[in-house]
Amino acid sequence: MNHVVDTLIIGAGPAGLSCGIRLCKRGVSNLVVEKRSFPRDKTCGGGVTNKTYRLLSEELELPEEALSKIFCDENDVLELFFGDLRLTHSKIKKPLRFVKRREFDHFLATEYQKRGGKLLENTTCSSLDPKGHTATLSSGDTVAFEHLVISDGALSPTAKSLGYDSPELAFCVETHIPKEALPNHTAVGVSFGVVKNGYVWVFPSGKELCVGLGGLYDQSVRYDAILKDFLRTLGVDPEPYPIKGAFLPYGKLVKQSRGMDNVLLVGDAGGFVDPIYGEGLYFALASGIEAAKAISAGHTSARKAFLARMKPYQKIIRDGKRLQKIFVLPASQKYFKKVAQGRNNFVGFYIDHLLAEYDYPYSRLGKLIRDYRREKKTAKA
Numbered sequence: 077m078n079h080v081v082d083t084l085i086i087g088a089g090p091a092g093l094s095c096g097i098r099l100c101k102r103g104v105s106n107l108v109v110e111k112r113s114f115p116r117d118k119t120c121g122g123g124v125t126n127k128t129y130r131l132l133s134e135e136l137e138l139p140e141e142a143l144s145k146i147f148c149d150e151n152d153v154l155e156l157f158f159g160d161l162r163l164t165h166s167k168i169k170k171p172l173r174f175v176k177r178r179e180f181d182h183f184l185a186t187e188y189q190k191r192g193g194k195l196l197e198n199t200t201c202s203s204l205d206p207k208g209h210t211a212t213l214s215s216g217d218t219v220a221f222e223h224l225v226i227s228d229g230a231l232s233p234t235a236k237s238l239g240y241d242s243p244e245l246a247f248c249v250e251t252h253i254p255k256e257a258l259p260n261h262t263a264v265g266v267s268f269g270v271v272k273n274g275y276v277w278v279f280p281s282g283k284e285l286c287v288g289l290g291g292l293y294d295q296s297v298r299y300d301a302i303l304k305d306f307l308r309t310l311g312v313d314p315e316p317y318p319i320k321g322a323f324l325p326y327g328k329l330v331k332q333s334r335g336m337d338n339v340l341l342v343g344d345a346g347g348f349v350d351p352i353y354g355e356g357l358y359f360a361l362a363s364g365i366e367a368a369k370a371i372s373a374g375h376t377s378a379r380k381a382f383l384a385r386m387k388p389y390q391k392i393i394r395d396g397k398r399l400q401k402i403f404v405l406p407a408s409q410k411y412f413k414k415v416a417q418g419r420n421n422f423v424g425f426y427i428d429h430l431l432a433e434y435d436y437p438y439s440r441l442g443k444l445i446r447d448y449r450r451e452k453k454t455a456k457a
């Protein structure tokens with residue numbers, strides 16, 4: 077065997093690398109194989125919420141100074157739209173940060189290697205036998221491992237080859253335009269009512285704006301054409317700006333309960349994405365970290381230990397999926413447009429407590445509304 081490790085990790089996105097960083101910290105030997113080489117692009121809005129930031133700084137213990145350099149933008153104003161009608165303009169207490177994935181993932185890969193992690197780029201597995209604990213890599217090298225972490229993204233060829241179901245998918249397209257093209261667009265923008273079963277985002281991204289949209293995947297929808305039309309309604313000629321598309325999971329988790337005890341699916345490969353916003357970085361990091369904790373605790377079934385640790389996250393995703401099903405109905409959208417208009421403070425409260433932190437899971441939206449009213453009353457008194 078060319079490599080003998082406790083854990084083989086397939087895919088060096090945030091999920092695989094966070095798992096690797098945590099395993100290195102615990103002194104558990106591991107190897108990450110990645111089919112591309114860094115720095116590499118990844119289609120993503122790059123939005124980082126406060127809860128995601130905390131995972132980077134507290135759980136992965138990445139140095140604050142290095143972290144502060146990795147964000148290309150930050151913003152504390154969010155505007156909601158329905159089509160081109162502006163519904164709200166909300167100041168948020170916990171600003172949203174933004175990264176460029178080319179730099180962010182490269183940074184994580186470097187931090188992983190600094191901690192002694194071994195990363196093989198331009199490499200895939202040509203054969204994999206989790207029961208026999210062996211793999212052969214595209215380079216011809218062989219690996220003996222105890223645990224296998226699958227973190228090769230939404231389409232996860234590795235999970236598919238081992239017989240796992242695919243997660244339910246959304247499809248997103250995005251492009252980058254210079255900020256000067258939309259000088260009045262200074263807030264984080266989110267528009268509903270433009271694309272079926274999804275939304276449009278306009279995220280600040282350094283000198284650019286990342287404009288994208290996506291929704292539950294429907295083959296008949298021309299996502300790129302809708303994005304171009306959207307840009308035209310903003311007065312921007314879309315033609316000079318290349319559009320890229322990618323899948324992401326959107327609600328249905330991959331069933332791992334009957335999987336092998338030494339195989340763990342993390343990040344997009346496991347379907348761990350918020351089904352309302354498509355926020356995946358938080359779940360990628362969280363599931364990578366929880367996988368490392370489960371593996372390093374030395375349980376007979378790392379998978380069972382991992383799934384037990386993932387229960388609160390799975391609850392958020394399942395409750396979010398229920399809400400998504402209601403939210404996409406035309407009647408709900410009409411109602412949302414009516415009730416959201418002008419509710420600037422409530423939307424700010426919602427962003428600070430739900431999106432930024434998950435202080436309230438989706439099943440407790442009623443409590444969030446009651447607490448907001450109480451806070452408003454106290455502030456008035």
Ligand SMILES: Cc1cc2nc3c(=O)[nH]c(=O)nc-3n(C[C@H](O)[C@H](O)[C@H](O)COP(=O)(O)OP(=O)(O)OC[C@H]3O[C@@H](n4cnc5c(N)ncnc54)[C@H](O)[C@@H]3O)c2cc1C
Nearest residue numbers: 087089090091111120121122123228229248343344356357
């Ligand atoms: C358009 C778009 C916008 C998004 N915007 C946001 C956002 O603003 N905020 C947010 O939080 N989330 C966002 N997401 C979701 C987020 O990008 C993902 O949830 C996140 O990247 C998941 O991380 P991961 O490590 O699981 O997978 P990935 O980031 O996809 O990484 C998988 C890695 O595996 C590698 N790989 C693939 N196949 C193999 C193989 N066979 N062998 C070895 N390596 C392999 C890939 O090259 C890649 O490096 C967005 C997604 C899309 C598509």
